Amino acid sequence: RKEVEQDPGPFNVPEGATVAFNCTYSNSASQSFFWYRQDCRKEPKLLMSVYSSGNEDGRFTAQLNRASQYISLLIRDSKLSDSATYLCVVNQGGGYQKVTFGTGTKLQVIP
């Protein structure tokens, strides 16, 4: 089993739709979780950290389920500019700086 698994997609959704991505991780010691966004041929950029209680940033909501070892990202009212690959990122445990990236989920928002 891969350390971090994501559905590669692509997810093709119309503008205004709500879309959700899940990510599962195998290391039960992992403590820090992130979603990064990567545009085509660009570098990854932090979208948001994922906190135990769940957190929201505008149209984006991230949730963590430790018992089932998955995190999710919900995007409401999709915009064309949301089209990108979304990378799930998990650390190795505790405050360890090394992280593992998932393969990414590609989102295409269609007019």
Add this chain to the structure above:
Amino acid sequence: GAGVSQSPRYKVAKRGQDVALRCDPISGHVSLFWYQQALGQGPEFLTYFQNEAQLDKSGLPSDRFFAERPEGSVSTLKIQRTQQEDSAVYLCASSFYSGAGNTDTQYFGPGTRLTVL
């Protein structure tokens, strides 16, 4: 302020040639990471520095890969005797190590796209 910079942005090498990729992290960032990203995949960890100390090099695929950060700032990833399977984007990231038991946000450079013919 300036972000992470990498050079060259593109490199074409003949098989067997040695290459050196440079990373300038954000000033004051203690942690520096190198990743390899193949097409359609997420970044794969290569190695990690805290200041000049290479704390983890478990992701380096072979002894042809070598990384250094001698003064705790600029880092160089060197690949000797390049092979076609080394073709990928090499990403560098840096983070400010808070030491507070958290995993800090990594800021990425634009990457170096290496093509080995």
